[in-house]
Amino acid sequence: MVTTPRRTAPAGLDWPLPHPSWELGARLDRELGDPADDAGVHSYQESIRLDEGEEFPAEQLAALDLWGLAEYYVPAQYGGRLTDYQDLSQLIRMLARRDLTVAIAHGKTFLGAAPVFLSGDHAAARRLARLVRRGARVSLGLTERTHGSDILAGELTAENHGDGLRLNGEKWLINNATRGRLLSLLTRTSPTGGPRGFSLVLVDKDELPEGTYRHLPKLRTLGIRGADISGVVLQDAPVGADAVVGGVGGGAELVLRTLQVTRTLCPALSLGAADHALRLAVGFAQERELYGRMLAELPLTRHTLAGAYADLLLCEALNTVAVRSIHALTSELGVTAAVAKYLVPSVVDEIVADLGGLLGARSFLADHYAHGRYQKLARDHRIVGIFDGNTMVNLYSLVVQFRALARSFLAPADHRPRLASLFDLDRRLPEFDPGQLVLVSRYGSSIMGTLPAAVRELRAEAVGRPALARAAALAEELDRTARELHERIATCTSTVGDAAPASFEDARRYSLCFAGAAALGLWLHSHQAAECGPTGELWRDGLWLEAVLDRVLRRQALGGPARLSAPAAGGATETDLSERLEARLIEQYQRGSLFSLLPCPVAEGPVSC
């Protein structure tokens, strides 16, 4: 089985259609209605109201059920419509651009169900698929009160009892723990624990005898205040032997493999939040007068907006390649997911902070400007960097792979996966095979591995096209940076389990290089077709690529978040780049398009001026 067939146009003539996944996202957005229309269920105003009252968005979730969103959580082989993870990613992104609480509260079912769908336990998957498609919410129970992200310290036990198991213990800080009907729980099945001492148990609360479980109160949280973040306590809760998914002792491995997929989808939440933030900021700049001029005319404003847009495109390029790699480079997803899950939320946190500076007081007022949407999204978004593997966890998982990453980059093994379909947006993706998910990539990162050749290819293209010269120069610098980085991490990786702070810094730099390599691959393989489409201006002359590489290298140079001293001394070329990019940003804003490399209308429609 292959994913939805794509029409291909004769090269250079016609961009076939908008990308089907982007089109699907646009359809969802359209059908949810104009969020600026206060009367709608999915309106910005309603989101704010629910947030204020810390109310669960039950009505919104029910409407999404009706729309059929849950179908996209269920792989086609189990009766759902999930064939291409790009679809799911775009759907999450479009939901998140309205309201992260809703996106997370609904999307959580995918996180909860994914371990079952990816386990290869077809019977369990089919059972769960039926429930999910009928609107049952599934929750993922990994964390406990005192162990944070250290999931293998978990104390909730599952012990053999008769034909089945008995569960005892508590899971805490669990999204939808109370409202979810089903719980995928990581349970300790061996008293001594260890990586083979845990099992994944799918619990259906509807089937538990009364008195064997209770819910912990909803926690008051900084953001996504309406979400059901709570916990569950199990007391001699009986489940059948078939509730164990992925085998006794296989829980840790199953969870870690599943997290590779879900961590690759989480960045879509950040992309949506960044779109929301940028849309508010552009709107504000265009209507706000300061010092006798429109805010949008001030060079600093334009630079800030263009920078945020470039960062957003950087995140989108990385995320696009990462999501495609679920299908096309499954065996290396451990690396790819860690990079995406770390980098995208972190960069979007920076975008939100920078644009908040532009909005000034309005970014803090709860109801004055644009219903107080900015302050909500700023609070809400901080969760994305925390859940499903936080920054430290993701960087650490790169650190422990440094030796393998360096080895394969500096002396590539004779193993060359075919990456054309990965980078070419017009190519079909192979069907996703969960069996190919491995905990550690055997050959490092092939995406990073494409960098040297891609740089040569861009340089060759630039020979006849001076407009590409700066992008090519930046790419060469990236190549040098990446080589130095790999040489460094190859030699200073002697500590495991006790990684030095400098290695976290290297993991951060690695992620940036990776994002640059992904962007370069994407542009090289997709630009010819994309240049003929509605967003062609962004692709022509390597505009977005140049901007993205510029942002990557800027962050490489700085020790931390790039906010201080971000705009370096720039010549005319840099100003020119910033202005050309800003023109595209304004165009997408006014046309009512998603801020994206690919065309995708938003439900607000064009901005009337």
Place this chain on the structure above:
Amino acid sequence: MPAVTPLEAEYRDWLVTRLSGYLRRPENDINVCIPFSEYGMDSVAALSLFGDIEDAFGLYLEPTVAWDYPTIEALARFLVRAGSDGAL
């Protein structure tokens, strides 16, 4: 305890040396019967061992090999078998 073959001893010595380097502990501090995790090597870190072994001995292993054989003793014994089978 069965006698340790020369090959198994080689694997053991190699693993002790690696572990002592990673964990910054003297080699004679490392007991081959104690699980890696007791030395502060967490499960994620343990996954990285397979690549080093592949690299050094040309064996094709599952990344979870150090999970399934969580001590030097168990891992060395497994590697002997893995070597004779060619690959696993």
Place this chain on the structure above:
Amino acid sequence: MLSRLNDTPCSGDPAEGPHGAGTTHGQAGATPDHGGVGLDAGERQIRERVAAFEELLGDPHEAGNPFGNAALLEADERGELSVEAERALAAFRLNDEFVPRELGGNLDRIDGLARVLRPLFRRDASLGLGYGVTSFLAAIAVWAAGDEAQRGRTADLLRGGGRLAIAYHELAHGNDFVRNEFSARPDGSGGYLLDGRKDVINNAGRAEGLVLFCLTAPPGQRGPRSHSVLLVDTAGLPEDAWRVTDRYRTVGVRGCQVAGFSFERCRVPADALVGRQGGGVETALRSFQITRSVVPGMVLGGADTALRTVVRFATSRELYRRSVLDIPHAQATVASAFTDLLVCDSICLAATRAVHLLPEQTSVYAAAVKYLVPKLLQDACYNLSIVLGANFYVRDGDYGVFQKHVRDLPMVSLGHAGSAACQATIIPQLPRLARRSWTQGTPAPEALFRTGGGLPALDTDRLVLAAEDDALVASLLAAADRLEGPREAGAELAPVRALVRALVAELTRVREECLALGPHDRTAMASPHAYALADRYTLLLAGSACVNVWLAQRQDGGDFLADPRWVVAALTRVCRHLGLPLPEEADEHSEWMLAEVLGRYHEGRSFDLYDTHLAGPLVDDEPAAARH
């Protein structure tokens, strides 16, 4: 017009040199409870007041304490200031801190004001702003430009526990406050008629006095002399001519009662005018120099608590079979945050003392500190939040206070001067300072960098709108010379030397780029590059403050601030923030700084230059979760 807060030097004399009455440096850091032997009266008073205040605030972990975390979090949830806490602050006569000594209050040193308010900001920025500082921000215009009667009235109001609100801004014009529309037209009989609205005003609904910034020139004659400051007694206002508008709800400092005013032909008497008619912009800009200098030094307290909360978490929680604080990344984050706090406090110290010692240069330093400190503190808190992990996201419980400070910090930083406004103050001055002062300026007196010690009286008349000289930069160069000379030749100082050299090299580059700035860069149309230069410049000022604070402490030796390691760590952070390649000698001294953090945490001492004693029992490590 009286403009001196005090006619006699308030305490000590900085000119007395390193062994004069004002030399308490070093001891301040080493022995927080050093009974004040050898201290001048002013410094002793500040320390006693800080200690008394901290005692009033009590144990933050005590359940029934109105200044405890639990009570403050609950008040924040309700969007209120606790009545009990406000009453206690009134009984403590906190408002006396905002009233000049000659008018019966305690105010004579701006650095002292920051230090006395810091303990309150460690607890709660809402109380800090909502109870007190807002009144000071308003009153300073009266101290600076008011007549005898206005000063007396204002002093009486504040000393009696009353409140002043300040209304410079209108939301529509933001920091561009010269464009304000709110008007006060002469009513023909000497008084004024007020018309218009003011938005986002703290304590709007409950202040007895208002300081209003109004357009007094006829329409069409708008310019730098078109605005005036009025001091208005709300009790005397005709009831039907003004009203308080709806409260604004804010994401941070939720307890603050932020609202607005609407006036319609509201008559106020002639004696409302503060200073000259048309002198409003100047009064405002002068007042800002003081408020911008002093507020960051208070706000620092919030970051202290954020760091303390993370240390509490990291020492008591276990992750991957060890305490979170055994994880090197967490260690480094904690150590770096502490270092950033010291960097911030060094520039706060220099800025607040500059108000007394270098008033002619304060315009730039005030803007720099107001811009840089909140930024560094917010970045530090972002990094600390990563250590807290999911606990960062929970609004109550043991660590809930962290997210409150994270929400509050940007709000108090924005206040009356957003980043852009501060940068806009700095940028136009850069080419001139670069040309005139950055190669041959006069270094600051050593007293600028002392953590204690007397200061000349504040003279607001000497606060000018543009600086002629730049002593902080000159002091950086002087420090470099001193470190290269025979006096500080020790090999152990090689790292300091290398880092200062790196900063001086950066200064040279910044200078060249500043000299090349075009005329358009002096305006709001300034290029992003000009803003980046302002960033780099402020960081260089911070670097200068750090190295000079350390040099000033070195005579005494022995204690923490005299140790070169903290300054090496601080300068390394500054170089990192600047994005400079680090010299080989750079070192964040994470282990040593972490040990200092833990020492202060366990013994209950502040994470700043002053190392003061904090209320509450000594901290025993809660046992980490049982090992498996």
